[in-house]
Amino acid sequence: MLFLSADCIIPIEGQACFNSVLVVEDDGTIEGIYTKNELTGPLYEIIHYNGILCPGFVNTHCHLELSWAKGLFSEGEGLDYFIWQLGKFRKSVSEAYNRKAIEKAASEMIQSGIVATADIANGDHTLDLKSKNTHYFHTFIEVFGSDPSSVDAIFEKAAQLKAGFNNQSLAASIVPHATYSLSDELFRLIAKSGKGELLTIHHQENEDENRFYKDGRGPVSARRKAFNPDIPAYSGTGKRPMESIATYFDPDQKMLLVHNTVSQQEDIDFVQGYFSQPYWCLCPNANLFIEKQLPDIDLFRRNNCQITIGTDSLASNHTLSILEEIKTIQKYFPHISLLELLKWSTLKGAEFLGVENKLGSFEKGKKPGVVLIENIDLKTLQLKPETTSRLIIPANL
Numbered sequence: 250m251l252f253l254s255a256d257c258i259i260p261i262e263g264q265a266c267f268n269s270v271l272v273v274e275d276d277g278t279i280e281g282i283y284t285k286n287e288l289t290g291p292l293y294e295i296i297h298y299n300g301i302l303c304p305g306f307v308n309t310h311c312h313l314e315l316s317w318a319k320g321l322f323s324e325g326e327g328l329d330y331f332i333w334q335l336g337k338f339r340k341s342v343s344e345a346y347n348r349k350a351i352e353k354a355a356s357e358m359i360q361s362g363i364v365a366t367a368d369i370a371n372g373d374h375t376l377d378l379k380s381k382n383t384h385y386f387h388t389f390i391e392v393f394g395s396d397p398s399s400v401d402a403i404f405e406k407a408a409q410l411k412a413g414f415n416n417q418s419l420a421a422s423i424v425p426h427a428t429y430s431l432s433d434e435l436f437r438l439i440a441k442s443g444k445g446e447l448l449t450i451h452h453q454e455n456e457d458e459n460r461f462y463k464d465g466r467g468p469v470s471a472r473r474k475a476f477n478p479d480i481p482a483y484s485g486t487g488k489r490p491m492e493s494i495a496t497y498f499d500p501d502q503k504m505l506l507v508h509n510t511v512s513q514q515e516d517i518d519f520v521q522g523y524f525s526q527p528y529w530c531l532c533p534n535a536n537l538f539i540e541k542q543l544p545d546i547d548l549f550r551r552n553n554c555q556i557t558i559g560t561d562s563l564a565s566n567h568t569l570s571i572l573e574e575i576k577t578i579q580k581y582f583p584h585i586s587l588l589e590l591l592k593w594s595t596l597k598g599a600e601f602l603g604v605e606n607k608l609g610s611f612e613k614g615k616k617p618g619v620v621l622i623e624n625i626d627l628k629t630l631q632l633k634p635e636t637t638s639r640l641i642i643p644a645n646l
């Protein structure tokens with residue numbers, strides 16, 4: 250049994266605890282949080298930390314397989330430039346370099362306090378790492394393709410990849426890349442095959458996506474034509490992106506929309522009305538990196554949206570750290586409390602992944618891992634540039 254005290258313990262469910270002790274069994278199971286007066290009886294050895302203790306973080310959007318791209322891209326060039334560059338660079342990466350980069354990124358991510366990750370995959374580059382690691386991964390096999398004639402080949406490849414992950418007892422589901430990058434037939438096939446499974450989609454990372462659905466024009470349309478010169482031109486739906494594609498999917502499937510940088514009230518109204526369990530994933534550092542723009546986070550709060558946090562990939566971020574994402578949100582939205590931000594970073598992500606009975610809060614019986622956050626302003630609970638986080642007790646699923 251371990252007895253851990255800190256300046257502040259944030260259990261996520263319930264208030265922040267001061268002058269308290271977190272009691273954890275040797276296998277990581279939370280026994281409870283007690284005041285020092287309540288711990289009577291034999292002399293306990295209490296280990297004290299300066300800072301905050303909170304449960305392990307859940308990263309709901311990552312692309313570990315893009316870890317090779319760390320430091321390659323210049324910032325603020327926009328999504329269109331980013332997508333073209335990614336395609337060019339991808340061809341020149343060796344398998345060995347890729348593997349090493351994935352291992353290093355995963356190891357740093359775990360050390361920084363992340364205990365579960367929803368990770369996008371286009372290939373099997375991360376399979377080996379995930380099959381050997383105790384970290385909880387849900388792999389989203391991402392598909393895209395606007396040409397209806399290639400639907401069967403694309404889907405077959407995705408189904409084989411999914412089977413490869415499932416055969417190693419790893420959770421996986423097949424998901425659409427973005428609202429604008431799939432043919433109707435491919436959307437239908439994903440929806441039909443993945444009933445009841447977790448879904449995610451890149452959503453409204455910039456205005457190009459809204460434009461594409463409005464009238465079929467703009468950079469998305471140009472990319473579609475360049476990748477598929479033989480398919481007919483598209484004239485849009487005149488509707489917003491999710492309204493244009495959501496009805497392929499069962500409204501009761503969990504749907505995680507990622508980025509939402511230019512989402513507005515009408516987008517939120519549609520998604521919240523159509524899906525019974527929508528989640529909104531924020532990746533602020535990637536948004537600043539690519540588009541120099543952030544979502545209207547207060548709009549999601551006013552609408553009582555279920556918010557989670559993601560790091561995106563090292564192609565568009567300097568580090569895979571949930572703490573660094575929280576720092577950025579606190580910098581631009583200082584009125585949002587650390588307690589609320591930590592809830593998005595832990596319990597909300599665990600709920601989306603369906604592992605909230607084990608992870609996400611210091612509730613008795615869970616094994617969520619313990620993170621130590623150091624160098625913070627304890628009076629205001631504001632993070633500082635020098636604030637750090639590290640996992641001191643691993644999660645155990």
Ligand SMILES: [Zn+2]
Nearest residue numbers: 310312451561
């Ligand atoms: Zn992404």
